[in-house]
Amino acid sequence: MIPQAFDYHAPKTLAEAVGLLARFGDDAKALSGGQSLIPLMKLRFAGPAHLVDINGIPGLDYLQEEGSTLKIGALVRQAQLEQSPVVKAKFPLLADAVRMIADPQVRNRGTLAGNLAHGDPANDQPAVMLALGAQVVIAGSKGERTLPIDKFFIGTLTTALNAGELVKEILVPIPPANSGGAYYKIERRVGDFAIVAVGSQVTLDKSGNCQKVGIGLTNAGPTPIKATKAEAFLTGKAPSEANLTEAGRLAAEMSDPASDTRAPADYKKAMVQELTIRTLRTAVARAKGGAA
Amino acid sequence: MTAPADVSALSVVGTPVARRELAEKVTGRTRYTADLHRPGMLHGRVLRSPHPHARIVRVDASAALRLPGVHAVLTPEDAPQQPIDRDLRALEPLVRFAGEEVALVAAESEAQAEDALRAIEVVYEPLPAVLDPEAALAPGAPEVHPGGNLVGGKPLVVQRGDVAAGFAQAARIFEGTFRTQAHAPVAMETRAALAEWEGDRLTLWKTSRAVHASDRPLLARGLGIPAERIRVICTAMGGGFGNKDETRLGVLTALLARKAGRPVRVEYSRREEVLGGRNRQATVNRLRIGVRVDGTPVAIEQRSVMDAGAYISSGINVNRRTGQGALYLYTCPNARYEGHAVYTNRPAGGSFRGLGAPLGHFAVEVLADEIAAALGIDPLDYRLRHHVTAAGQPGTRVTAPDALLPDEPVEGGVPFSSNALRACLLVGAERIGWHRRRPDGAEPGERVRGLGVAMGTYKGGAGREAEAELHIAESGRVALHLGLTDVGQGSATVLAQIAAEALTLPAERIETVMADTARTPPGHVTAGSTTTFSTGEAVRRAALAAAEQLRRRAAEMLGVAAARLEAGRLISEDGRRSLALEEVAAGLGAELVTRWRWNAGSSTHIVNSFAAHFAEVEVDRRNGHIRVLRYVAAQDSGRIVNPRLAAGQVSGAVLQFLGIALREELFLDPRSGVTLNPSFLEHKSTAIVDFPAVEVLFLGEPDPVGPYGAKALGEPPVVPVFAAIANAVANAAGVRLHEVPFTPQRVLAALKAQGRLVP
Secondary structure (H helix, E strand, C coil): CCCCEEEEEECCCCCHHHHHHHHHHHHHHHHHHHHHCCHHHHCCCCCCCCECCCCCCCCCCCCCECCCEEEECCEEEEEHHHHHHHHHCCCHHHHHHHHHCCCCHHHCCCEEHHHHHHCCCCCCHHHHHHHHCCEEEEEEEEEEEEEEHHHHHEEECCECCCCCECCCCCCCCCCCCCEEEEEEEEECCCCCCCCEEEEEEECCCCCCCCEEEEEEEEEEEEEEEECCHHHHHHHCCCCHHHHHHHHHHHHHHCCCCCCCCCCHHHHHHHHHHHHHHHHHHHHHHHCCCCCC | CCCCCHHHCCCCCCCCCCCCCCCHHCCCCCCCCCCCCCCEEEEEEEECCCCCCCCEEECCCCHHHCCCCCCEEHHHHHHCCCEEEECEEECCEEEEECCCCCEEEEEECCHHHHHHCCCCCCEEEEEECCCCHHHHHHHHHHHCCEEEEEEECCEEEEECHHHHHHHCCEEEEHHHEECCCCCCCCCCCCCCEEEECCCEEEEEECCCCCCHHHHEEEEEEEHHCCCCEEECCCCCCCCCCCCCCCHHHHHHHHHHHHHHHHCCEECCCCCHHHHCCEECCEEEEEHHHCCCCCCEEEEEEEEEEEEEECCCCCHHHHHHCCCHHHHHHHHHCCEEEEEEEEEECCCCEEECCCCCHHHHHHHHHHHHHHHHHHHHHCCHHHHHHHHHCCCCCCCCCCCCCCCCCCCCCCCCCCCCCCHHHHHHHHHHHHHCHHHHHCCCCCCCCCCCEEEEEEEEEECCCCCCEEEEEEEECCCEEEEEECCCCCCCCHHHHHHHHHHHHHHCHHHHHHHEECCCCCCCCCCCCCCCCCCHHHHHHHHHHHHHHHHHHHHHHCCCCCCCCEEEEEECCEEEECCCEEHHHHHHHHCCCCCCEECCCCEECCCCCEEEEEEEEEEEEEECCCCCEEEEEEEEEECCCEECCCCHHHHHHHHHHHHHHHHHHHHHCCCCEEEEEEECCCCCCHHHCCCCCCCCCEEEECCCCCCCCHHHCCCCCCHHHHHHHHHHHHHHHHHHHHCCCCCCCCHHHHHHHHHHHCCCCCC
């Protein structure tokens, strides 16, 4: 439980941080909340020679609405999201999910950006951001680039971030009226990583059909999964029980979970189906203005 | 036997005195073993085997010894090869489970020691391993220890009456196979030890539940030095649960310190605690119960197979206690228990709260529900008709008439000292609202609710030698010296209350000095829920003896024939003159020391504690989740010495076992033999937010044998938990669960297999 030796850097600007990351390349890791990286280092599963701590960089903890977008800076903690009136009012899916991430101590330190950049399919935020259709703004020594979230996750613990890059901010489109979302998680106990979890986001049109559907799956495969087949099936259709059930089936079909000490793969797959149905049901009820 | 004390006359016993050192603990001032430092102290770390079974061909520490800060490496070549326990040596050139100790490093910092571990080169010759008892018992299986894998060479058999004759009379025979899992006990504090040598004398600070009874003699054996040269101290324990009883860590730390020539402290990480500590053993229990037409049991037979892991440790007691439910919960003339403890190449098992009692009770209490259901009898009524009563079991006494009865009774013809099982059933049922219970599986829909009941019995504290010493200084300071450890259950508080009661003082006036071989009289292991009963009586007798001497001295000082002790004052018979206890103490001329030693027990009565538990659960029939909605624990532990601590013990016990019932399990990779989840990340223990508050009821009458009427409390409330939940699930969803833990996937599979999914 003792990390191997490393050099610690505390840059004061984003440019300085990116410069350090570029200089040390694969030998460096960016440290924000440290809730994933530090445990890996203590177990000696990760052993970066250089740690670039971005916590001292001013101006990265903004959480602000700008037009139809919610901008979330790299140092916004999960606890900030949990307490945000905007999140509560306009992002029930995110509000559901953020409360279920570990415990208050972890949420006080852990950041949304770090939760995504870690690339762990068991983390909750990737599925949420996939369902919400977020974009990731990436800073590197050569400037910035913006990537849709569904292009961000490459493999287990691997993202589209290159050596020398870090997540600068996340842009989340603010859902229009008649939208709703929900996140359900099956966990061994409160505060655990998910056995599986599903996040769904639905916008209804005037006739009550599904105009826009986003479904993200947590811990249901080697990467976070956007259940595109289920989304495509439901888009333009009425949210009837039969249609929700078919969407659940399609989401499960897209999942690719592994058996592990948490549960066997067939149970996880069955739960992807069940949770997809349940989150869609709640998302639709919320889109209609229900409190469910 | 002591006369039952009059309730109204008690002023300290029975009151919710605050736990000792609570403020120190919650403000972080308590010094646990891992908080201790000695001048020049080094940090020790342990290298562990990656193989479940291998010969160690060579250990090369030369590269490690060249690293900065490294002072010593201890290898099997350095360790004495005499056993420290029946099957255990300090370090052997052979490893028997993945995670076993291979070598140790002492360095100036923990980081240096950790780095040095990685520089030790070990050449292993892997051997075939056996990872489950069935494979271990197969002919030609690799031997974990010489002499075969069945511990002791034969199963333990305990019986009463004649089960074959009993089954011959039975109208129906019910049977089932029940499984319980391996899991980690997870005390909050991990194991630690600090060894310091002064010449040929050793002081060892250690997490321990028995500094006198196990650490010191086993250290003497393992180190090959006389026990008189060894002092063992446990400053404070961060949770024990009956589990911190192995001595290998102490021996290794002492050997490492001797080799390094400096004090050394070793503290286990959580991973090491799981691998190198002692885990709960998995068991398979085959149970048969034969009943008359009306359901009356006439024969009960249980066969248990326990996976002991690589070392038996206190698994012998676990195996024995697994039969307690079958042998003693229901009135039945014929009962037989056969327990097989089997060595495998898994991390060693050991004792843990309740020993085997909760494992065997799971089988008995679920099968009892199945019998009731098959006969169309309400499960509460079935228990009210057939539970063991105060009369004990039918049959004739086996123990010689004047001899102390054994602490784990099997014989008939001996009554209990007290038995409030009936009250526990009736009052518990009233509290949970048993009248609301519907037939099994009657509720339609996705989420269904149900009620379950289960009973438990556990030995009430008899069967241990116990000793206490009371010191009254001339200054008036009163100190209780006790060899055992307060493992976190609050024994220091409770025993001080008992001394205070006898001396008519407030509990705060009694200091407690515990778990230090240099300052306390020999004490037994803090185990088996015996402390209040056995050491409590020794405390009471020592305090009464002190009171007698104070009264005599006071009478002399007052110049009267006799004096009485009341509220800390010595008063003349006529009540006119009195002296404070301090004044009499000052007049003694020397420190007053009284001792009492006894072999706790009774020759006329079996002392057992009892419980009836009631659970209300909700089962989600689409995802298999069990939610515990309410839990009522009705306990008979005789008189409750401290209601606040006692309620905490019961709720803690139930919450701990709800977590085990629903999820905790250690997994081994079947190919590599490596434990897959030795961490809190993947071995999930209970958190306070997981379950509702436990409703605790104490329904016992003061027991005529125990001190001030007290009986065992710490373990009895864990005994019925598994079955109470399984029976509630059966009532809610109509499915029977025969394997702990009741994970969602297992519940869902049972729903599917038994045709109980939502249509």
